[in-house]
Amino acid sequence: MRNLSFKKAFALTLAAVMAASLAACGSSGSTSSTTAAAQAADSGSSEGSSAAIKIGGSGPLTGGAAVYGTAVKTAAEIAVEEINAKGGQQFELKFEDDAHDPEKAVTAYGILKDWGMQASLATVTSAPGAAAAPMYKDDHIFAITPSGSSLAVIYEDPDNSANPFGNVFQMCFTDPNQGVASADYLAAHPDLGSKIAVIYKNDDNYSSGIFAKFKAEAAVKNLEIVYEGTFDDSNASDFSVQIQKCQAAGADVVYLPIYYEPASLILTKAAAEGYTPTFFGNDGMDGILTLEGFDTSLAEGVYLLTPFSADASDDLTKNFVKKYQEKTGEVPNQFAADAYDCVYAIAQAVDAAGLDASKSPSEFCDALVKQFTSMTFNGLTGQDMTWSETGEVSKAPKAVVIKDGVYVGVED
Amino acid sequence: MEFISYLVNGLGLGSVYAIIALGYTMVYGIAKMLNFAHGDVIMIGAYISFFALMNFGLPIIPATLLAIICCTILGVVIEKLAYKPLRQASSLAVLITAIGVSYFLQNGAQLLWTSATKVYPSAMPSGSLTLGGFSISWLTLITIGVCLLIMAVLTTFINKTKTGRAMRACSEDKGAAILMGINVNFIISVTFAIGSGLAAIASVLLCSTYPSVFPTLGAMPGIKAFTAAVFGGIGSIPGAFLGGLLLGIIEILAKAYISTQLSDAIVFAVLIVVLLIKPTGLLGRKLSEKV
Numbered sequence: 001m002r003n004l005s006f007k008k009a010f011a012l013t014l015a016a017v018m019a020a021s022l023a024a025c026g027s028s029g030s031t032s033s034t035t036a037a038a039q040a041a042d043s044g045s046s047e048g049s050s051a052a053i054k055i056g057g058s059g060p061l062t063g064g065a066a067v068y069g070t071a072v073k074t075a076a077e078i079a080v081e082e083i084n085a086k087g088g089q090q091f092e093l094k095f096e097d098d099a100h101d102p103e104k105a106v107t108a109y110g111i112l113k114d115w116g117m118q119a120s121l122a123t124v125t126s127a128p129g130a131a132a133a134p135m136y137k138d139d140h141i142f143a144i145t146p147s148g149s150s151l152a153v154i155y156e157d158p159d160n161s162a163n164p165f166g167n168v169f170q171m172c173f174t175d176p177n178q179g180v181a182s183a184d185y186l187a188a189h190p191d192l193g194s195k196i197a198v199i200y201k202n203d204d205n206y207s208s209g210i211f212a213k214f215k216a217e218a219a220v221k222n223l224e225i226v227y228e229g230t231f232d233d234s235n236a237s238d239f240s241v242q243i244q245k246c247q248a249a250g251a252d253v254v255y256l257p258i259y260y261e262p263a264s265l266i267l268t269k270a271a272a273e274g275y276t277p278t279f280f281g282n283d284g285m286d287g288i289l290t291l292e293g294f295d296t297s298l299a300e301g302v303y304l305l306t307p308f309s310a311d312a313s314d315d316l317t318k319n320f321v322k323k324y325q326e327k328t329g330e331v332p333n334q335f336a337a338d339a340y341d342c343v344y345a346i347a348q349a350v351d352a353a354g355l356d357a358s359k360s361p362s363e364f365c366d367a368l369v370k371q372f373t374s375m376t377f378n379g380l381t382g383q384d385m386t387w388s389e390t391g392e393v394s395k396a397p398k399a400v401v402i403k404d405g406v407y408v409g410v411e412d
Numbered sequence: 413m414e415f416i417s418y419l420v421n422g423l424g425l426g427s428v429y430a431i432i433a434l435g436y437t438m439v440y441g442i443a444k445m446l447n448f449a450h451g452d453v454i455m456i457g458a459y460i461s462f463f464a465l466m467n468f469g470l471p472i473i474p475a476t477l478l479a480i481i482c483c484t485i486l487g488v489v490i491e492k493l494a495y496k497p498l499r500q501a502s503s504l505a506v507l508i509t510a511i512g513v514s515y516f517l518q519n520g521a522q523l524l525w526t527s528a529t530k531v532y533p534s535a536m537p538s539g540s541l542t543l544g545g546f547s548i549s550w551l552t553l554i555t556i557g558v559c560l561l562i563m564a565v566l567t568t569f570i571n572k573t574k575t576g577r578a579m580r581a582c583s584e585d586k587g588a589a590i591l592m593g594i595n596v597n598f599i600i601s602v603t604f605a606i607g608s609g610l611a612a613i614a615s616v617l618l619c620s621t622y623p624s625v626f627p628t629l630g631a632m633p634g635i636k637a638f639t640a641a642v643f644g645g646i647g648s649i650p651g652a653f654l655g656g657l658l659l660g661i662i663e664i665l666a667k668a669y670i671s672t673q674l675s676d677a678i679v680f681a682v683l684i685v686v687l688l689i690k691p692t693g694l695l696g697r698k699l700s701e702k703v
Contacts, residue, residue: 062522062526062527062528063527064527064528064529064626066526066527066528067528099527202673229672230672230673231672232673232676233632234632234676235632235663235667235675235676237621237622237624237632238421238425238621238622238663238664240421240425240664241418241421241664241667241668241672242667242672244414244417244418244421244668245668248414261529261624264531264624265622265623265624268623272538272549272551291529291531292528292529292530292531293466293530293531293532293533294531295531
């Protein structure tokens, strides 16, 4: 009996240790974001303003998509610091970790709402964005996502592009637009190759969404798709079959509307097989150069359709790239640029509407929606951007190619 | 020619499943428990060999040995701390504990090494062997070779050595084995040590083929290998081997000839059919319930 109770006690202790460790994991994420918020708050208060407008946002600071969240957070911080340094209306940023998980994004939303955010950067990635968007609508808080590109982020009924939330805007292209733009680009540049193979992730909204529109547009433009391969979460490591099929079909362009992690495995496998087509990706491919341990020479010659290239020679881009590099030592990607633009766009709309920190989130929402649908914005990711009533942005995409381990703009 | 190339790829993938499945099946055969933390031991092995290769600059063989040593110790420690106190408890309690250990390892790895994916360095010989019209990469050949070697050594160990015989005795009838003077606790520890050591080898092969390292890396191969073990007959060592190879081949061929979308559905459909016809798996033995 005594022995049994000892065992029970031991098992309980063990369980407690595990629970504690799990709790520690949970809290570490939020600690990092509160420190970030504290830093942001510090930088705000050092300018001597207590009436800063509160901007919230969430994104993956941990997990597989952490590159995106970190880029967005860093760039948004840079933008807030710059705007505050000018001495006009002050802003304060609080950025929470959602680990690219819809449930955590909802939790993050709750934290931000309690904190009293008046405008938001919504979420960085699409699936969490789709989960949080109805809450932004219900609570009437204005949000503009830097990079949540799925239609589900801005429409209640994304399949039919119907019932827009109305107060959730996008800085990036929507997925369908990326697919259409990619097909148009390939049609306009037959030198890249004419036989197209596609490998996409069929259990992912982002990837299958882009692919569906790409396929439809490819049919219109008479592009030849010689192979369609898929993968999903449970077999995202073995690409031997897909690569062999692309090769056997004689594809000279492989279109990868997927995130950079599986893409890195595909590039590695293709190189091992001695298969060298032109790889073509979208914004999800962005980040491949910063993957720890990845041999960037494998990504040489990969094309990306993105609205931003860090080697552009305008002052705005140069200044941003310099500040970003000082802060992180890395070249900013498109996500960072989108986030920077989001903050500036909010600031421009706030100025135009004459808002200040004393207004309620709901008043902010009405005024900002009005401004966004009527204003024109010039930023890092495009000139003369406008937004439709549904929250979609209109701007011109740009192709970049990876040369010597950096993104280089392709001149048309 | 294409078919042979798919077959070889399937054998390579199946070999990794087989090595992992051995860990599941041995532990089940002897301790009668499903060690769901096995996949996460693979993940730990992957991180250890990753750091050995990247940070200490060790060649592949010492790096693998280091991973084997660390994983063996980890396996034994997990058994002593988490499973041994529950030896008399219901099998459900042990199962839940195993899942707990699995989460513990995954989250521990996330804390220690963050959840950002790292790319495994290529330390294995690259290039491929060209035979006639088609080529097989050295990596695939090495994977298949290592799997065959492990199988041969393990079979000899189980059949010829005293410890091996004691292991078989434990799996047949634990009570009788105790009466015969076999130290069952020691045998279970040895089983965990061997299973975890194999997990380390599997981790190096797995990450050399699919070079990304992240905290949940062991989950999916773990589940597939567990399926392979059930497929072949859980508790049976040749069964795990056969199940692993078949699972790998079916998966690749289904992807190649039927649909990349349906490959997993096909794999599991085959599993269901096999279990309907032969509920103990391909090579599993029917055990009569002891009263």
